Amino acid sequence: MRTGDSTKERILDNAERLFAERGFDGTSLRAITSAAGVNLAAVNYHFRSKNDLIQEVFSRRLAPINARRLALLDACENEAGNGVVSVERVVRAFVEPLLRPEGIAPAGRLPLQTLLGRMYAEPGRNVRKIFLGEMKEVARRFRDAFQRALPEVPPNEILWRLHFTIGAMAHTLAASWIIEMLSGGLCDTSDANGKIERLVAFAVAGIESPLPLRAHGRRARPSRPPGPRRALAKREDL
Amino acid sequence: MRTGDSTKERILDNAERLFAERGFDGTSLRAITSAAGVNLAAVNYHFRSKNDLIQEVFSRRLAPINARRLALLDACENEAGNGVVSVERVVRAFVEPLLRPEGIAPAGRLPLQTLLGRMYAEPGRNVRKIFLGEMKEVARRFRDAFQRALPEVPPNEILWRLHFTIGAMAHTLAASWIIEMLSGGLCDTSDANGKIERLVAFAVAGIESPLPLRAHGRRARPSRPPGPRRALAKREDL
DNA sequence: GTCTATATGGGGATAGAC
DNA sequence: GTCTATCCCCATATAGAC
Numbered sequence: 001m002r003t004g005d006s007t008k009e010r011i012l013d014n015a016e017r018l019f020a021e022r023g024f025d026g027t028s029l030r031a032i033t034s035a036a037g038v039n040l041a042a043v044n045y046h047f048r049s050k051n052d053l054i055q056e057v058f059s060r061r062l063a064p065i066n067a068r069r070l071a072l073l074d075a076c077e078n079e080a081g082n083g084v085v086s087v088e089r090v091v092r093a094f095v096e097p098l099l100r101p102e103g104i105a106p107a108g109r110l111p112l113q114t115l116l117g118r119m120y121a122e123p124g125r126n127v128r129k130i131f132l133g134e135m136k137e138v139a140r141r142f143r144d145a146f147q148r149a150l151p152e153v154p155p156n157e158i159l160w161r162l163h164f165t166i167g168a169m170a171h172t173l174a175a176s177w178i179i180e181m182l183s184g185g186l187c188d189t190s191d192a193n194g195k196i197e198r199l200v201a202f203a204v205a206g207i208e209s210p211l212p213l214r215a216h217g218r219r220a221r222p223s224r225p226p227g228p229r230r231a232l233a234k235r236e237d238l
Numbered sequence: 239m240r241t242g243d244s245t246k247e248r249i250l251d252n253a254e255r256l257f258a259e260r261g262f263d264g265t266s267l268r269a270i271t272s273a274a275g276v277n278l279a280a281v282n283y284h285f286r287s288k289n290d291l292i293q294e295v296f297s298r299r300l301a302p303i304n305a306r307r308l309a310l311l312d313a314c315e316n317e318a319g320n321g322v323v324s325v326e327r328v329v330r331a332f333v334e335p336l337l338r339p340e341g342i343a344p345a346g347r348l349p350l351q352t353l354l355g356r357m358y359a360e361p362g363r364n365v366r367k368i369f370l371g372e373m374k375e376v377a378r379r380f381r382d383a384f385q386r387a388l389p390e391v392p393p394n395e396i397l398w399r400l401h402f403t404i405g406a407m408a409h410t411l412a413a414s415w416i417i418e419m420l421s422g423g424l425c426d427t428s429d430a431n432g433k434i435e436r437l438v439a440f441a442v443a444g445i446e447s448p449l450p451l452r453a454h455g456r457r458a459r460p461s462r463p464p465g466p467r468r469a470l471a472k473r474e475d476l
Numbered sequence: 477g478t479c480t481a482t483a484t485g486g487g488g489a490t491a492g493a494c
Numbered sequence: 495g496t497c498t499a500t501c502c503c504c505a506t507a508t509a510g511a512c
Contacts (some may be wrong), residue, residue, distance in 0.1 A: 007477080022362055027507060039479055044507060046477095114361070121359035121412045123352070132388030132419055139420045142241055156424045157436070163417045163425075164406040164440045170413075171405020174359045179401040181370055182377045186394045187401075198395070201445035202402045211436050222377035245495080266487060277497055281487060284495095 008046045010036040013108075016057050020114035024054055024122070055130050058119065061112055062134040063099075067098040069138055073145060088204045090145045093197075095169055095203070099196050109192075115172020119167075146207065157211065165203040172199055246276040251346075255296050258352035262292055262360070293368050295356065299339075299350055300372040306335040308374055311383060324443045328383045330434075333441070334408055337434050346428075355412020358404070373463045384445065391449065403441040410437055 005013070014036040027084075029050060033040045071091035075076065076085045079230040100117065101109060119127055137146040139162075146158050171178075176189040243251070246407045252274040256265040271278045279290065285291040295440060310331035334353065357365055377400075384396050391399075409416075413417055414427040 023261060023360065025261055026362065029507090030505080039477095039478070040506095041508080050506070062253070089426075093372075118359045120409060120416070121356045122261065123415060124264060128415065128419075131420060135486085143420075156421065159421045159425050160436045161408065161440060167406040167409020167413070167442075168402040168417070169405070170409055171358060175405070177361060177366065177398060178358070178369075178404070181366075182374070183397045187397050194374065198398045198452050199402065201447050202399060202451050205447030206406075206440035206444040209439050212439050213468065227259055235335065238449075267489090268487080277495095278488095279490080279497070280495080288488065 001075060007036075007038050007042055010038055010047065010057045011043060011053070011059055014191040015053055016061075016108075016115055019054070019057060020118065023118065024127075029053075046158040051126055055126065057115070057133060058127075058130050062160070064103070065097045065101060066134060066138045068102065069093055070141060072097065073141060077145070084149055085145060085148065087149045087207050088200060089198050090142060090149060091165065091203050094142055094165070095199055096196060098173065099171065099199070100192050113173040117170045120170045120174075126167070150208070153211065161209075164206060168199060168203060240252070245274075245276050245280055248276055249281060249291070250295055250298060253291055254299075254353060255349040257292070257295060258349040258356065261356065267291075289364055293364065294366075295353070296368050297372060299354070300368075302341070303335045303339060303370060304376050306340065307331055308379060310335065311379060314318050315383070322387055323383060325384065325387045325445050329403065329438050329445070330381060331429065332403070333437055334382055334434060336407065336411065337437070338430050351411040355408045358408045358412075369430060381403060395449065399445045399447075402444060406437060406441060 012034060015027070015032045018035065020173055021027075022031075029038060029043050033043060041051060043050070047056055073090065076089045076093060096114070101112065102110060119131060143155075143158060143162060146162060147153075147155060150158065172195055179187050179191055249270060253265070253270045256270055256273060259265075260269075260392060267281050278384060281288070281291060285294055311328065314327045314331060336351070339350065342350060357369060381393075381396060381400060384400060385391075385393060388396065410433055417425050419426055
């Protein structure tokens with residue numbers, strides 16, 4: 001590969017791609033440096049260790065994406081003044097910076113997105129710490145925004161729905177190979193806009209779904225008759 | 239650990255747990271055999287290689303879970319006769335066998351679920367082949383069931399929504415640490431029934447959501463005014 | 477900043493005794 | 495079926511010349 005940039009950036013670019021393809025433990029520093037066309041020792045010179053390299057790979061990308069998320073949310077809220085920002089606009093502000101990242105050539109998006117998706121399923125390797133450091137502020141801001149849009153939904157339910165949304169998003173990022181193989185080419189995963197629109201529609205509906213009759217505990221198995229679900233009605237249950 | 243079973247099962251149990259905690263490349267055969275209290279060479283005797291061990295770890299669990307999924311779906315369809323099985327019941331048949339697996343002690347569920355969640359984000363290591371071999375039939379059956387429940391929704395949209403549902407589910411399985419840390423204890427991730435109910439409600443709403451005006455291409459950015467979305471109304475757009 | 481060479485440890489797999 | 499011992503390879507990290 002060895003793009004035309006500095007040694008440091010060549011290492012980061014190739015590490016990002018290889019980590020996405022083979023995982024962290026599955027990617028040796030030798031593989032990275034030989035793909036980047038740099039010397040093996042350069043990694044330990046520019047970064048302190050492999051773990052610090054991993055951290056840099058993440059934060060280089062997450063920082064601008066999260067900044068843009070917050071900027072979009074700010075814009076929505078300023079525009080709305082004292083009004084309410086719709087759930088859809090909040091979801092968009094959360095999802096778009098990841099699914100259509102700025103300043104990254106389309107060829108570089110797949111590795112980035114695969115890598116970010118992998119992050120969620122990787123409990124070890126300090127990935128959790130990196131993630132929380134970068135995401136805590138973002139999560140707080142969006143949780144509050146959803147809460148303002150849906151004041152009747154209890155805070156923990158808001159968090160669950162945000163969690164499911166993140167899951168659908170991460171899966172869309174990292175596991176597009178599944179839908180490609182299962183659909184036999186019926187679904188076009190290269191269409192970023194189509195993905196965003198579908199994901200937004202799905203997530204908005206889920207986030208705005210009516211509260212279950214009882215949030216906790218088992219519900220009767222036979223469930224209710226197949227009639228259509230009511231939309232965000234007033235919740236007499238609570 | 240070394241549960242009281244045979245050597246082969248001790249290896250499988252400990253491999254499952256360690257793969258979930260540290261990943262495939264992050265777990266050495268030595269770590270597995272010493273945790274299991276068996277000899278290192280036993281792995282290559284009972285399984286052919288590390289890759290074959292990974293395959294066995296998965297299929298040992300996936301086979302009964304998928305069998306139960308199909309059995310639940312069969313039961314729904316038989317009960318409905320010529321009628322329609324609701325989206326909610328189909329979602330339940332898909333989700334419950336994973337989130338409340340039978341025949342596995344609660345202590346053993348976390349490793350299993352973490353591991354299954356990890357599978358989706360792991361493109362390499364033959365995991366794809368294993369997954370597709372086990373899942374192809376299941377995906378086909380559930381796709382058809384959703385299609386029958388929602389005949390107006392085009393097939394590729396059905397697949398996208400199933401994809402998002404799988405994502406929310408996988409995330410719930412593998413990444414419960416995220417919601418735990420972000421919520422600061424507000425969300426109880428040990429409550430399997432609560433998780434199922436919330437996930438089902440979210441997914442059903444997403445799957446039944448109205449079709450967007452145009453499935454492809456970019457939509458006007460300002461989106462529409464904040465009014466509530468209509469629920470599963472008749473879709474005049476199509 | 478970049479290279480070579482090497483220290484040090486761990487990896488998967490197997491041979492062959494029991 | 496189970497064990498010990500070993501082969502051979504690759505990993506991260508560092509020392510020190512250029």
